[in-house]
Amino acid sequence: MIVRDNSPKIRQARQLERKQGRRASYDRILIVSEGSKTEPNYFNEIRSLFRLHTANVVVRPSEPGTAPIQVVHYAKQLFLDGDRHRNIQRLAFEKVFAVFDRDDHESYSNALKTAESLDGKLRNDNKQVIRFQAVPSIPSFELWLLLHFENVQSQIDRHEVLRRLKKHIPQYEKGYIGTFNMTREHLGLAFSRAEKLGQHNSAYTHPEPYTAVGILVQLLTGLRT
Numbered sequence: 001m002i003v004r005d006n007s008p009k010i011r012q013a014r015q016l017e018r019k020q021g022r023r024a025s026y027d028r029i030l031i032v033s034e035g036s037k038t039e040p041n042y043f044n045e046i047r048s049l050f051r052l053h054t055a056n057v058v059v060r061p062s063e064p065g066t067a068p069i070q071v072v073h074y075a076k077q078l079f080l081d082g083d084r085h086r087n088i089q090r091l092a093f094e095k096v097f098a099v100f101d102r103d104d105h106e107s108y109s110n111a112l113k114t115a116e117s118l119d120g121k122l123r124n125d126n127k128q129v130i131r132f133q134a135v136p137s138i139p140s141f142e143l144w145l146l147l148h149f150e151n152v153q154s155q156i157d158r159h160e161v162l163r164r165l166k167k168h169i170p171q172y173e174k175g176y177i178g179t180f181n182m183t184r185e186h187l188g189l190a191f192s193r194a195e196k197l198g199q200h201n202s203a204y205t206h207p208e209p210y211t212a213v214g215i216l217v218q219l220l221t222g223l224r225t
Contacts, residue, residue, distance in 0.1 A: 026223045027094040028056050028124075031216070032075035034068065034100040036061040037175030039141055045180040046220050057220065058088055068100040068111030072134065076118060079130070091125040095133070097216055102138040102206050103158060112136065112203055136203045137211040144213035145169075145179060147193040148186035153200075155207050187221075190214060 033039035043059045046052070060078060062071040075098040082090035098115055102108050115134035122130050137143050140158040142165050149168040152161075166172055169182060183190070194214035201208040 026056060028092055029058070029220070029223075030075065030079055030088075030093040030096045031057070031059045032071055032078060032096075032098050033059070033061055034066045034071050035141065035174070038179075039099050041175060041177050042141075042179050043216075043220070045178070046217065049180065050221055050224060052220065052223055056223075058093075060086075060088075066100075067107045068098075068105050068134075068136075069107035069114060071100045072098045072111045072114045072118075076122075076132070079122065079132075089125070091123070093124060093130060094128065095131045095219075096122075097133050097135050099135040099141070099213070099216070100137075101140040101158070102136060103140060108136070108206075109204070133212075134203065135212045135216050137213060138201075138203070138206050138209055141211075141213065143209055144190065144194065144211045144217075145172075145183055147197075147211070147214075148183040148190040151193050151196075152209055153197065154209070156209055157207075187217070191218065 031039075031043055033043070040059050040061055043057075047054070047057045047059070060083075062074045064070045064074050075096050078088065079093055079096050080090060082088045082092065098111070100108075100111060105111075112134050115132055118132040120129050120131070122132060124130050139156065140161055142158065142161045143152065143156070146152060146161055146165045146168075150164060162172075169176075169179070172179070191214050194211055197210055198212075201210040203210060203212065
């Protein structure tokens with residue numbers, strides 16, 4: 001008689017093996033965000049609409065906290081150690097992104113520099129050097145959403161960003177579900193406006209507006225093409 005090992009550890013290992021076997025051929029991407037709802041909802045919506053495999057695109061909020069340096073450290077930890085409770089394998093990505101806002105965070109600049117120091121220094125399970133990138137927004141993630149409707153090119157605080165965004169999406173609140181679909185028809189405008197901002201400003205030119213979210217969105221929406 002064959003004895004089958006049905007222990008939780010064995011079952012979990014088999015689940016991970018099956019999941020790894022179902023991965024698609026495009027890059028595996030880990031996104032860790034400052035926000036617990038807004039950014040995960042947005043990126044998960046893209047993943048769903050573009051039918052990106054859940055084994056290739058993993059989106060997680062920063063569990064230790066919302067300070068930018070905590071987001072970066074957690075992204076590094078999740079890449080290196082994985083999370084067996086969430087079926088995230090260690091070293092199982094080609095690209096890692098840490099998404100956070102400038103706001104009034106004291107660790108913002110340190111987070112940027114830490115992410116830069118990790119870029120090209122870590123290797124994945126295929127022994128490939130991975131990209132590790134910060135995805136900052138000044139003042140907040142909502143600037144990226146506002147750029148779908150307005151050409152913001154001058155200083156603006158997060159309260160004004162939210163006030164103006166609500167003119168275009170009156171029901172918008174933090175954690176709102178369906179934001180990508182509601183802004184999708186203006187995605188091209190947002191890309192061009194964010195690119196224009198990047199020609200004059202950078203992640204280090206606070207308080208001038210800036211967002212790198214468009215770079216990540218372009219990557220995600222183009223994965224299957």
